[in-house]
Amino acid sequence: MSYHGQMPDDLVRGYLLVMTWARRLDGRDVADVAAAVLMALIVAYTLVDPPGQLSSWPTWSAWPVAAVVSFPIAMRRRRPRAMLALACTTGVLATVTGAAVVGAISVTFTPTVFVLYMVAATTSVVWSLTGLAACLSAAVTAVLIFYAQVLPGLAPAASPTELPPYWPVEIGVIGVLLTAVWAVGAVVRWKRETTARLVRHLAEAAVADERRRIARELHDVIGHSMSLITVKATVANHVADARPQEVRAALAVIEQTSRSTLNEIRRVLNLLRSDGDPQQAHVPVPGMADLPELAAHARSAGVEVDLTVREEVALPPAVAVSVYRIVQQALTNVVTHAAPTRCSVTVDVDGREAVIEVVDDGSRHARPPRAGRGGHGLIGMRERANMYGGTFSAGRRPEGGFRVSARLPYDPTGTEA
The missing domain is CATH 3.30.565.10 (Histidine kinase-like ATPase, C-terminal domain)
Structure with missing residues (x-):
């Protein structure tokens, strides 16, 4: 009874765990996981049915080897540098230990190509160039070790191979793939940075235009009103003793103009707030009727x-x-x-x-x-x-x-x- 009572709770906890993990994945993460699975199938198929001599490893080992080699693709967006190191390391280990096959070693390094693109597209040029140089060096060394130490110990092929053993071709294919994908990633990164700089420039220009607009509005409002106030204050000062009734009229104009100026300044400030506050959108603006x-x-x-x-x-x-x-x-x-x-x-x-x-x-x-x-x-x-x-x-x-x-x-x- 206790077992049956606990089973629904375990299922619920497992379901919630899976759903929480799924919510953390966005569309790009799902695409990377799908690409990793597809790459693992391609690598496994290549190891099981190679174009050259068979590997000395048992056939069933092709699947775990393909999964380990392809795993970095699934996590390349979250940890691009670490995944590049992992992809290159697993590719090298698979090659020098004989898990890779003759004529298709480049397939083992294909996951490294996928991860290198992400590194080139998201990190600095210096870091991505360093990663490219390290991966090229490691791949070349691994291929030379494979052809010098692993290949001589393999059983001869029962029939003529589709791709005869030839290490320069292996190194050339890997080098071209890594270099080309690094160049594509670097161009993508450059375009993103250029677009970001353009967006920042447009935003700064918009801010400058807005500042000029505000300054122009305030200049028109304050300049007009202060001119009237200055003229009336000067008149009041000169005729204060001789014609006190004109002083009262001048003060009335100054009071009216001051109130009008304050209202205009509030209107300008309210217009600024209305950009993010719909409740301020009804503030009237001056026009022909004024x-x-x-x-x-x-x-x-x-x-x-x-x-x-x-x-x-x-x-x-x-x-x-x-x-x-x-x-x-x-x-x-x-x-x-x-x-x-x-x-x-x-x-x-x-x-x-x-x-x-x-x-x-x-x-x-x-x-x-x-x-x-x-x-x-x-x-x-x-x-x-x-x-x-x-x-x-x-x-x-x-x-x-x-x-x-x-x-x-x-x-x-x-x-x-």
Whole structure:
């Protein structure tokens, strides 16, 4: 009764052990085990029915010899270096002890060829070259010992052999197989490393692009708002004693602009989080509908803005953000370098491209003229235009003032034209 009571538990434990071992094997391990079994059958068949003289070992020994020689193939992915040493050692021992057969010694070293490929494909060139040289040397030595000491003691063949004894051919076949498979493995390793370097380079480039995008967004947000705050703070400081009511108005603009800036910074940070957090994907981004608010901010800083928007079709969101940022940066430059002044902003969207033009009349005070190039603001606007394959220009007008123009071609899907 006790025996029958324990039997199911033993079966369950054995089943669980087998299943645990099977789960540890992935598809490549199963393929290696299958290759080892197939190689063992080929080696055993060769030892039982050789093309040359029979081995002095009994016929039944072909199966354990084939299993031991082929075993390293099954474990070559987990311990490639150790399995290469084991495969080469078993091949040498099988040859020098007479278990191998005349004319097919190369079959005994075929498992070494399989393992050498894995070593060449996964380890350094120096190590794999060392393994190749060691295996070649061991195989050559084993073949010479076999032909010098083992072959003379074998019984003569009863009939003409398919492959007559000829050690240079044996050594040549083994040498060609080992060298060729090492070269293939080295090429595979080189391609993998090249691909990995390319992937790393692309990842680093993506990170750099993301950093530039973040820097551009923060520059546009903070630069625009700080310009308004600086202008209003300067006005408040100069008229604090004479016109205190203007101070209160200036502080109100500063408060409103500061809150808006904080909201914009939070929006940028939330967009960064939205890459891995779907709950943040609903965060709104600025677009064409927010242009009047930009104009209102510039007016509060002393710039008479005349905004004209002609939008025949709705812009894709990505293009609309770029249009908004270009107008924002252009107005920031006007507030910083020319206020108080008059400025006209024109945005024309016709379904194929968005054309932006921001023109100011120049400062009403004596200020040095702005340069036509340089500055992170102009660089950022130019990058946004180039991102869509468009054009960008900025420079002083002959009649005075400054002009910024940009053209952003696009297709209805929102990609660059």
